[in-house]
Amino acid sequence: MAESWQKAEVPGPIKASLLNNPKVIVEYLKKANRPVIIIGDKILEIEKEGYKILDLIKKLSNKINAEIVASSPKIIEEMREKNIKFRIMPSIEFLDRLKDPNWNGFNGKGQYDLAIFIGFPYYYCWLMLSNLKHFAYNHLKTLSLEPYYQPNATYSLPNNPLIEAWFKFLNNIIIELK
Amino acid sequence: MVEKGPLKLSAKLLETSGLSLKDVEIAIGRLAIEEEWEPLGPTPFPSIASLRDWDHILLKRYKPLYMPFCDLCCLCTFGKCDLSRDKRGACGLNMSGQQSRIVLLACCIGAATHVSHARDLVEKLIERYGRDHPINIGGEYIYVEAPNTRLVCGVKPKTLGDLEDILDYCERQITQLLSATHTGQEGNNIDFESKVFHAGMIDHVGMEIAEIAQISALNFPKADPEAPLVDLGIGNIDISKPVIMCIGHNVIPTTGIIDYILENNLDGKIEVVGLCCTAWDTSRYSPKIGKIVGPISWQLRFIRTGIPDVIIVDEQCIRTNLIEEAKKINSIIIATSDKNCQGLPDLTKEDANEIVNKLLNGSIPGALIFDREKVGEVAVKAAMEIAPKRFNIKIFPIKEKEWIISQAKKCKQCRECERACPNNLKIAFAMKAASNGDFSKLSNLYDYCVGCGRCESACPEDLPIITLMNKASEEIIRGEKFKCRTGRGAIRDTEIRKVGRDIVLGTIPGVIAFVGCANYANGGKEVVEMAEEFLKRRYIVVASGCAAMTIGMYKNSEGKTLYEEYPGDFDAGCLVNVGSCVANSHISGAAIKIASIFAKRTLRANYKEIADYILNRIGAVGVAWGAMSQKAASIASGFWRLGVPVIVGPHGSKYRRMLLGRKENKEDWMVYDARTGEKVYVGPVPEHLFYSAETKEEAMVMIAKLCMRANDTPQGRAIKLTHYVNLYRKFYGVLPEDLPMFVRVEADIPITMKDEIVSFLKEKGWEEKIIPDPTLLKEKVVKKIG
Numbered sequence A: 001m002a003e004s005w006q007k008a009e010v011p012g013p014i015k016a017s018l019l020n021n022p023k024v025i026v027e028y029l030k031k032a033n034r035p036v037i038i039i040g041d042k043i044l045e046i047e048k049e050g051y052k053i054l055d056l057i058k059k060l061s062n063k064i065n066a067e068i069v070a071s072s073p074k075i076i077e078e079m080r081e082k083n084i085k086f087r088i089m090p091s092i093e094f095l096d097r098l099k100d101p102n103w104n105g106f107n108g109k110g111q112y113d114l115a116i117f118i119g120f121p122y123y124y125c126w127l128m129l130s131n132l133k134h135f136a137y138n139h140l141k142t143l144s145l146e147p148y149y150q151p152n153a154t155y156s157l158p159n160n161p162l163i164e165a166w167f168k169f170l171n172n173i174i175i176e177l178k
Numbered sequence B: 001m002v003e004k005g006p007l008k009l010s011a012k013l014l015e016t017s018g019l020s021l022k023d024v025e026i027a028i029g030r031l032a033i034e035e036e037w038e039p040l041g042p043t044p045f046p047s048i049a050s051l052r053d054w055d056h057i058l059l060k061r062y063k064p065l066y067m068p069f070c071d072l073c074c075l076c077t078f079g080k081c082d083l084s085r086d087k088r089g090a091c092g093l094n095m096s097g098q099q100s101r102i103v104l105l106a107c108c109i110g111a112a113t114h115v116s117h118a119r120d121l122v123e124k125l126i127e128r129y130g131r132d133h134p135i136n137i138g139g140e141y142i143y144v145e146a147p148n149t150r151l152v153c154g155v156k157p158k159t160l161g162d163l164e165d166i167l168d169y170c171e172r173q174i175t176q177l178l179s180a181t182h183t184g185q186e187g188n189n190i191d192f193e194s195k196v197f198h199a200g201m202i203d204h205v206g207m208e209i210a211e212i213a214q215i216s217a218l219n220f221p222k223a224d225p226e227a228p229l230v231d232l233g234i235g236n237i238d239i240s241k242p243v244i245m246c247i248g249h250n251v252i253p254t255t256g257i258i259d260y261i262l263e264n265n266l267d268g269k270i271e272v273v274g275l276c277c278t279a280w281d282t283s284r285y286s287p288k289i290g291k292i293v294g295p296i297s298w299q300l301r302f303i304r305t306g307i308p309d310v311i312i313v314d315e316q317c318i319r320t321n322l323i324e325e326a327k328k329i330n331s332i333i334i335a336t337s338d339k340n341c342q343g344l345p346d347l348t349k350e351d352a353n354e355i356v357n358k359l360l361n362g363s364i365p366g367a368l369i370f371d372r373e374k375v376g377e378v379a380v381k382a383a384m385e386i387a388p389k390r391f392n393i394k395i396f397p398i399k400e401k402e403w404i405i406s407q408a409k410k411c412k413q414c415r416e417c418e419r420a421c422p423n424n425l426k427i428a429f430a431m432k433a434a435s436n437g438d439f440s441k442l443s444n445l446y447d448y449c450v451g452c453g454r455c456e457s458a459c460p461e462d463l464p465i466i467t468l469m470n471k472a473s474e475e476i477i478r479g480e481k482f483k484c485r486t487g488r489g490a491i492r493d494t495e496i497r498k499v500g501r502d503i504v505l506g507t508i509p510g511v512i513a514f515v516g517c518a519n520y521a522n523g524g525k526e527v528v529e530m531a532e533e534f535l536k537r538r539y540i541v542v543a544s545g546c547a548a549m550t551i552g553m554y555k556n557s558e559g560k561t562l563y564e565e566y567p568g569d570f571d572a573g574c575l576v577n578v579g580s581c582v583a584n585s586h587i588s589g590a591a592i593k594i595a596s597i598f599a600k601r602t603l604r605a606n607y608k609e610i611a612d613y614i615l616n617r618i619g620a621v622g623v624a625w626g627a628m629s630q631k632a633a634s635i636a637s638g639f640w641r642l643g644v645p646v647i648v649g650p651h652g653s654k655y656r657r658m659l660l661g662r663k664e665n666k667e668d669w670m671v672y673d674a675r676t677g678e679k680v681y682v683g684p685v686p687e688h689l690f691y692s693a694e695t696k697e698e699a700m701v702m703i704a705k706l707c708m709r710a711n712d713t714p715q716g717r718a719i720k721l722t723h724y725v726n727l728y729r730k731f732y733g734v735l736p737e738d739l740p741m742f743v744r745v746e747a748d749i750p751i752t753m754k755d756e757i758v759s760f761l762k763e764k765g766w767e768e769k770i771i772p773d774p775t776l777l778k779e780k781v782v783k784k785i786g
Helices: A022-031 A043-048 A053-064 A073-081 A091-098 A122-135 A163-177 B052-061 B095-129 B147-153 B160-179 B189-218 B252-263 B277-285 B296-304 B322-328 B352-361 B372-393 B401-408 B416-420 B427-435 B440-445 B454-458 B465-472 B474-478 B493-505 B525-536 B545-551 B581-598 B607-617 B630-641 B650-655 B696-706 B714-732 B751-763
Strands: A035-039 A067-070 A114-118 A141-144 B008-015 B020-027 B030-033 B063-066 B229-232 B243-247 B271-275 B290-294 B310-313 B332-335 B482-485 B511-514 B540-544 B575-579 B620-624 B646-648 B657-660 B670-673 B679-681 B688-692
Touching (some): A022 A114, A022 A141, A022 A163, A035 A053, A035 A091, A043 A053, A043 A073, A053 A067, A053 A073, A053 A114, A053 A163, A067 A073, A091 B657, A122 B063, B052 B189, B052 B607, B052 B630, B063 B095, B063 B189, B095 B160, B095 B189, B095 B252, B095 B581, B147 B160, B147 B581, B147 B607, B160 B189, B189 B277, B189 B581, B189 B630, B243 B252, B243 B277, B243 B296, B243 B372, B252 B271, B277 B545, B277 B575, B277 B581, B290 B296, B296 B322, B296 B465, B310 B322, B310 B372, B322 B332, B332 B352, B332 B372, B401 B427, B401 B465, B416 B427, B416 B454, B427 B465, B454 B465, B482 B545, B482 B575, B511 B525, B511 B545, B525 B540, B525 B545, B525 B696, B540 B581, B545 B575, B581 B620, B581 B630, B620 B630, B620 B696, B630 B646, B630 B688, B646 B650, B646 B696, B696 B714
Parallel strands (some): A035 A114, A114 A141, B243 B271, B243 B310, B271 B290, B310 B332, B620 B646, B646 B688
Antiparallel strands (some): B008 B020, B020 B030, B670 B679
């Protein structure tokens, strides 16, 4: 059974489905009508280690037609350089809107139906996903692409603390998306 | 004064042959005479529901966002109850109710802790100085000596004895609040949140009482902008001398130590150092003797240096396994509070020399002593006896760098340490590098480690990770020599008169208070960077508690800390350290005093009107970047009820509830124009009441934004917008999308950016808005005559 990366972060009866197979993830991604990707500040640490994670996110966003939301200035600077389209909104403010079934998204065309999280401190992502698990379950599914198992998501990757393996896994998702 | 006893007599006028008194109240059990200093407002000594209508107004605009820590409730034997996805538990409570209930519990713990701290101080100081000892927190500079107390209770304390009555009230309220969390009591999350606000308000009264008592009786700096600069940092400690380390928040035992040192001419022969708020208050009591090690999270780190010969613990935020830690360095521990007995024998009535003997011969693991004089004598004598025997233990001399390598080689790279670390620090990688003789990665962790020690508890090899980190950072630790300004106490009434107008009109862009604990997600430097940014922008920057220490722990290129660089006045571009945790009451007090002294609003028992004034007019924001404790939660909630927003760092999300506004919901931002009674849209100001920022940059933008208030004059709003736009553009490279919401009239637009902003507004379809005399209280509308 999947275990939280931070061992004390035990949620309760409802836990994320563990997705080990990129093909299965692709199926869920394809099912989404209005996906959105929320990027946290920790992405930069991964970029600094030489993994072009923002390039992968750009590809993912393009392939599934997902909007990107971020609030870290350094990420935004990087995304501009990489010509990635994005929205600026602090994650807590965005969370408040994601949980609201009546919010119509940035472009007013309707609430998102899949929120994809990547690049946050473990506890921070854990808590945001907890809110959505309890208060947005009727209209929103969540997918954690973090390198660690996030039990409060609807779907989560397993603990994959070796960044290289995790990066390869993400890359496989992009390949499978075709 | 306070109603006491079974019988109370009141009279508007009482005349005898030689005496004429107005507004007299005689209560059996205590005589209470109240001078006529201000008309009594509508809510003296409010009960837990007296201000509910105000709370509901706030909570309608700032709605709770819950981030549950757990799907379950396990508080009664019906449970565990699964509350996930808004199921209801056996008692009927749902997830929102349970989360708000937990927040209330946290705030009750916080408020109870401060009130109990205040009670202990007041009792002990009355014992020493008498009930009639006058209150004096600033001499001729302070007329409004107790703004929170006057506002909430409607009384004006004059002596230490008067403070007891106010604490009676606080204790009653906390008991009431706590009872609301029992199974089958309150069930509505908004009413729980209202009670959270009440707990916070009581907390500020309790803190104020503690501060008034200790400043008045212990002669702390009295509202002094030039309070002394004191030593901060481990490097300032002379380890050739015996070292007594005091941890906690209640200064009374430490005053016993200082007094003993002075009475026995030992000044200069012994070091008295402190951690957390006891350190601040020791330095306020004796700036010459008291030295500060650092914030509370440094305690494990400092003990592992081996420096302290004797460890004194009082109350709050103390590691609960210090006996074990003291044993590791052959140090002596003395507990001094009935709230924190540590399982030690109560030796209060034993002869001091006997206690010292027992401590030195190891027949007891430590001592519990409640008498401050005895604590002083035992601590000093024990430190002087034991120090020469411990000299080889101090500052890691028994351990050479090879020892790090040998320890690091035992690491199996299981990463259990990282899975326990709150910040997921890369400890295993650092250990791997250290095993190959590269200590730099281990040393780099020093700045980011919050000192919780969970890594060690999780390590299957029992590696002393904190000690290894210390050893790898030995040079850094030795170089920790800083100067910081000790807590000055209250803000002078004269200072309020000077800056009140500029704050209310907005020409001083804001008052930013850096408060709270040191549980930083990315190291303490972020707090310094934020404080410096707003000092340079000429905001008034206020600090307290561990955050105030952190601000003093970094130097500029000239080797100066911010305290040496910026003056300590309550004025634009100044850095004001008010003092310890309980000194946070001076910050709320300053906001209250602006409404009272500058705006001449009636203060006495007039909570709603003053809070409405602060929310709509005073651009103050609290930043608790490393907030950790339940006390921090209750301090914040006291600010919320007053209409002051609080920003926490990413770790603050663990308080599991935010209070967020939704700027696009126009109806949430309607106020009454007090002149006409019309409802007017004022824009999202301030946008949130409780907000967790992911990064320091996000926080800085939000700080500038949350300083905007409905009452800002166009000149003031233009200044505030200059900073908001400037910071937003500095970090995000563009104009903020929500800018049109904050521009009411063209004169609001910063002159230096006028063309660009006008064109941006045009593009967004901006329309001019009315600037009202804003209030959320219908009863404050002044009806038109004729």
